[in-house]
Amino acid sequence: MSALAPATYTAQTETDVGRLHVVVVGHVDHGKSTFVGRLLHDTESLPEGKIEQVKKACAAEGMDFEYAFLLDALLEEQEQNITIDTTRIFFRTKKRNYAIIDAPGHREFLKNMVTGAASASAALLVIDAQEGVMDQSRRHAVLLSLLGVKQLVVLVNKMDLVKHDAATFQRIETEYTAFLASLGLKAARFIPIAARHGDNVVTRSQVMAWYKGPTVAEALDDLVHVDNVAGLPLRMPVSDIYRFDHRRIIAGRVESGSLRPGEPLVFLPGGRSTTVRAFEDWPITKRDVVPTGASAGFTLEEQIFVERGQIAAHPSHAPRVGREFRARIFWLGREPLALGRSYRLRLGTQDVPAFVSRIHSITDADTLAATQGDSVPKDAVADIVLRTAAPIAYDLHHECPVTGRFAIEDGERIAGGGIITEEVSSSQTNGKGRVTPAERIARHGHGPAILWFTGLSGSGKSTLSESVERRLFDSGKHVLRVDGDELRSSLSRDLGFTPEARAESVRRAAAVAGLFADTGAIVLVTLIAPLAADREKSRRALARHAFLEVFVDAPLAVCESRDPKGLYAKVRRGEIREFTGISSPYEAPQDPEVHVRTDQVDLAAATEQVLAAIDAAVREPREDWEV
Amino acid sequence: MPWSMGKDSNVLIWLARKAFAGKVPFPLLHIDTTYEFPEMYTFREWATKEHELDLLIRINQDAIDRGVSYATHDPVTVTHELKTLALRAALDEYKWDALITGIRRDEDPTRAKERHFSPRSAEGVWDYKDQPPEFWGQFASRPPAGGHVRVQPLLEWTELDIWEYIRREAIPIPTLYYARDGKRFRSLGCHPITHPVPSEADTIDKVIDELRLTRTSERSGRAQDHHERNAMQKLRAKGFM
Ligand SMILES: Nc1nc2c(ncn2[C@@H]2O[C@H](COP(=O)(O)OP(=O)(O)OP(=O)(O)O)[C@@H](O)[C@H]2O)c(=O)[nH]1
Ligand SMILES: [Mg+2]
Numbered sequence: 031m032s033a034l035a036p037a038t039y040t041a042q043t044e045t046d047v048g049r050l051h052v053v054v055v056g057h058v059d060h061g062k063s064t065f066v067g068r069l070l071h072d073t074e075s076l077p078e079g080k081i082e083q084v085k086k087a088c089a090a091e092g093m094d095f096e097y098a099f100l101l102d103a104l105l106e107e108q109e110q111n112i113t114i115d116t117t118r119i120f121f122r123t124k125k126r127n128y129a130i131i132d133a134p135g136h137r138e139f140l141k142n143m144v145t146g147a148a149s150a151s152a153a154l155l156v157i158d159a160q161e162g163v164m165d166q167s168r169r170h171a172v173l174l175s176l177l178g179v180k181q182l183v184v185l186v187n188k189m190d191l192v193k194h195d196a197a198t199f200q201r202i203e204t205e206y207t208a209f210l211a212s213l214g215l216k217a218a219r220f221i222p223i224a225a226r227h228g229d230n231v232v233t234r235s236q237v238m239a240w241y242k243g244p245t246v247a248e249a250l251d252d253l254v255h256v257d258n259v260a261g262l263p264l265r266m267p268v269s270d271i272y273r274f275d276h277r278r279i280i281a282g283r284v285e286s287g288s289l290r291p292g293e294p295l296v297f298l299p300g301g302r303s304t305t306v307r308a309f310e311d312w313p314i315t316k317r318d319v320v321p322t323g324a325s326a327g328f329t330l331e332e333q334i335f336v337e338r339g340q341i342a343a344h345p346s347h348a349p350r351v352g353r354e355f356r357a358r359i360f361w362l363g364r365e366p367l368a369l370g371r372s373y374r375l376r377l378g379t380q381d382v383p384a385f386v387s388r389i390h391s392i393t394d395a396d397t398l399a400a401t402q403g404d405s406v407p408k409d410a411v412a413d414i415v416l417r418t419a420a421p422i423a424y425d426l427h428h429e430c431p432v433t434g435r436f437a438i439e440d441g442e443r444i445a446g447g448g449i450i451t452e453e454v455s456s457s458q459t460n461g462k463g464r465v466t467p468a469e470r471i472a473r474h475g476h477g478p479a480i481l482w483f484t485g486l487s488g489s490g491k492s493t494l495s496e497s498v499e500r501r502l503f504d505s506g507k508h509v510l511r512v513d514g515d516e517l518r519s520s521l522s523r524d525l526g527f528t529p530e531a532r533a534e535s536v537r538r539a540a541a542v543a544g545l546f547a548d549t550g551a552i553v554l555v556t557l558i559a560p561l562a563a564d565r566e567k568s569r570r571a572l573a574r575h576a577f578l579e580v581f582v583d584a585p586l587a588v589c590e591s592r593d594p595k596g597l598y599a600k601v602r603r604g605e606i607r608e609f610t611g612i613s614s615p616y617e618a619p620q621d622p623e624v625h626v627r628t629d630q631v632d633l634a635a636a637t638e639q640v641l642a643a644i645d646a647a648v649r650e651p652r653e654d655w656e657v
Numbered sequence: 658m659p660w661s662m663g664k665d666s667n668v669l670i671w672l673a674r675k676a677f678a679g680k681v682p683f684p685l686l687h688i689d690t691t692y693e694f695p696e697m698y699t700f701r702e703w704a705t706k707e708h709e710l711d712l713l714i715r716i717n718q719d720a721i722d723r724g725v726s727y728a729t730h731d732p733v734t735v736t737h738e739l740k741t742l743a744l745r746a747a748l749d750e751y752k753w754d755a756l757i758t759g760i761r762r763d764e765d766p767t768r769a770k771e772r773h774f775s776p777r778s779a780e781g782v783w784d785y786k787d788q789p790p791e792f793w794g795q796f797a798s799r800p801p802a803g804g805h806v807r808v809q810p811l812l813e814w815t816e817l818d819i820w821e822y823i824r825r826e827a828i829p830i831p832t833l834y835y836a837r838d839g840k841r842f843r844s845l846g847c848h849p850i851t852h853p854v855p856s857e858a859d860t861i862d863k864v865i866d867e868l869r870l871t872r873t874s875e876r877s878g879r880a881q882d883h884h885e886r887n888a889m890q891k892l893r894a895k896g897f898m
Contacts, residue, residue: 077874078872078874101766103887104786104890105890115770115786117762117769118813129813142790144790144792145772145792148791274677279678312679327676442799443797444797
């Protein structure tokens with residue numbers, strides 16, 4: 031063991047703002063946790079008595095003490111002498127604060143390694159001098175390159191096991207440098223260490239006098255913050271819209287660029303623009319600018335339609351909007367990522383159904399061998415084309431990384447991620463034969479649905495359906511209203527108000543709605559349709575589409591007091607006979623998909639209620655999309 | 658959002674008000690062990706009004722009636738009964754999708770392994786051996802069937818970060834954190850098992866200076882953590898925060 035003379039790391043002289051995140055990766059058992067434990071120990075960053083406490087616990091259990099136990103806190107980890115999940119510890123040198131992320135090396139826990147590495151600005155890659163470069167040594171480097179971690183320092187560990195031999199160290203350096211180069215990576219340096227004994231961790235090793243470079247602690251202080259996003263365009267994904275009082279506040283975090291009042295903003299996808307009126311900060315402070323990384327709540331000059339998921343940008347530097355792009359992805363899912371299957375794509379606050387329309391190549395992250403196939407297995411990386419159900423706003427990763435990367439969810443679980451490399455121009459389909467419903471869904475980005483608004487005259491069917499139509503239209507949906515009264519002056523001009531005529535009028539409205547839904551539209555039917563049996567018949571006739579009965583409900587007295595068309599007054603004066611709710615029956619729906627009490631909630635809330643139901647009904651695209 | 662009235666939970670309230678234009682738009686839950694320091698109850702009354710909180714208070718009365726107390730039981734058992742079980746009962750009652758907690762990675766080695774969005778099963782169990790990945794601001798935000806998600810915004814903060822933020826924003830906290838007669842509390846829990854540490858830091862500046870130099874751990878004054886090996890892991894796997 032070498033003579034150690036620990037430096038005192040208590041008072042910081044020169045402070046570097048912001049904590050530098052450094053992840054420690056490498057093959058299983060190569061000594062990552064031991065290294066981190068030793069680093070903490072030798073920089074005197076451990077709480078008083080911690081080492082003694084862990085040593086005592088080990089002795090009581092009859093186990094040998096390991097520096098790794100300072101990190102591997104779970105019982106299962108200590109028993110198997112393995113790291114299962116990442117640990118983050120904080121420590122500081124004279125120069126700056128660090129978060130050191132100890133990642134697991136076992137292949138089974140690759141998702142945990144990714145979790146740890148994704149937030150890092152730099153990586154320490156540990157390689158066992160005796161075992162040499164192993165499969166996770168390579169796989170981790172591949173993932174680092176995808177995650178955008180470019181600052182690397184390689185630690186060749188357990189030098190004591192190879193008699194501190196310089197030639198062994200150089201052999202590993204040569205081999206691994208070549209491998210990194212094939213990924214476009216370059217290590218800042220290679221350092222020979224013996225983590226367990228502390229050689230070249232904080233204290234210069236006496237036994238490896240042939241090594242002239244810095245210790246790991248010194249090399250850490252040479253790293254720089256590379257999460258520098260200066261010069262990038264404004265990207266603020268909208269996380270929510272608040273309506274706590276008279277204000278309508280748009281909330282989100284500025285992921286790149288900066289935001290100022292008075293500036294024009296465009297919200298994509300959707301494309302409406304206006305200017306920022308003011309920041310609505312609490313406690314009231316005066317901010318002239320919201321910089322990258324900060325959150326903002328602000329009001330707009332004009333009340334344009336804005337929703338969660340949209341990206342706010344300056345119109346002159348707007349992100350791309352589209353439904354298809356090429357990406358390099360890593361896949362961690364239990365099930366392989368399969369061509370044509372439906373997933374969810376999450377980018378910023380956007381969350382849309384998507385599927386893989388093409389797999390260009392699959393790369394084994396160990397051997398770097400590229401193959402072709404219909405599915406991407408766990409732990410592989412691949413070059414694919416993704417197609418989303420609705421247009422999304424995005425950037426190419428090399429243009430703006432924060433909005434050029436995404437996660438893929440498989441059955442409610444994040445199972446992969448990727449970076450966008452290229453735009454794919456929305457190719458028109460060149461299928462053969464009849465146009466299929468799946469092709470229509472793919473073109474519109476959503477499936478059809480029929481909403482049947484039923485309720486008494488004056489209950490608010492038209493008002494509500496118009497408001498829903500506006501919202502759907504503004505968010506790029508293919509939507510149309512079919513109004514019962516209007517049909518009576520055209521298609522059903524020949525019909526009266528006998529029970530038979532009313533039934534026929536309902537049947538025709540349903541048939542028209544069905545045709546429009548066949549084109550792929552979301553159809554909003556407004557029709558009193560007083561008899562449950564007639565409505566049930568329509569539902570059955572339209573079974574090929576998602577069908578939602580929306581009961582627009584208000585007590586008769588309320589409807590009568592509203593009387594928008596003056597019909598109730600006419601009834602009371604005896605000018606109309608056979609009036610639903612008064613002289614002819616209205617059979618209220620027993621089990622509607624949506625029940626809106628227009629006497630209890632306002633139009634905005636009622637609209638949200640209907641939109642939520644539509645969202646749930648048309649959300650999941652078919653598994654059989656063929657595009 | 659559970660609220661212990663401690664420093665981290667008060668920072669959370671502050672962050673919530675900042676995030677939601679001055680208003681905390683969700684209910685707060687105080688799991689009252691009945692062993693709180695008297696000053697904490699006074700602070701609770703005051704802060705509820707100050708922040709206009711919608712406060713729910715829950716006590717595991719059944720356990721107290723069964724005679725569970727620090728006088729007769731070990732701290733791990735009492736903590737489990739009076740905190741974890743009371744929290745579970747509230748979850749069963751309200752069926753919340755998410756709990757926003759103020760835990761931090763630097764407090765304890767098992768918390769160091771936590772995620773920002775950490776799913777809990779219907780039984781409230783933390784499956785620490787198979788945690789979901791999280792990266793690039795994408796989290797496991799969908800609650801598992803019957804369960805909930807712990808949302809932990811302060812995970813990356815250190816004890817020093819908390820204090821510097823309290824100073825910068827002038828966030829109200831209980832005065833028990835400041836030294837009186839040569840002692841102060843670094844972490845607050847039930848009074849029979851929470852011990853003050855020697856300290857002369859009677860102002861926030863002095864607290865911050867003290868923390869820059871200290872090498873004792875924050876929760877050293879909390880007895881339940883040290884009761885047996887991996888006591889925190891066992892408590893936390895069962896739903897303790
Ligand atoms: N001889 C020798 N053994 C070492 C050295 N560093 C670590 N070890 C031993 O290598 C074994 C594995 O160390 P860990 O630190 O647990 O390895 P790891 O890379 O964290 O493993 P995972 O996290 O499970 O991938 C332990 O028994 C250590 O004591 C070293 O410098 N020399
Ligand atoms: Mg390890």
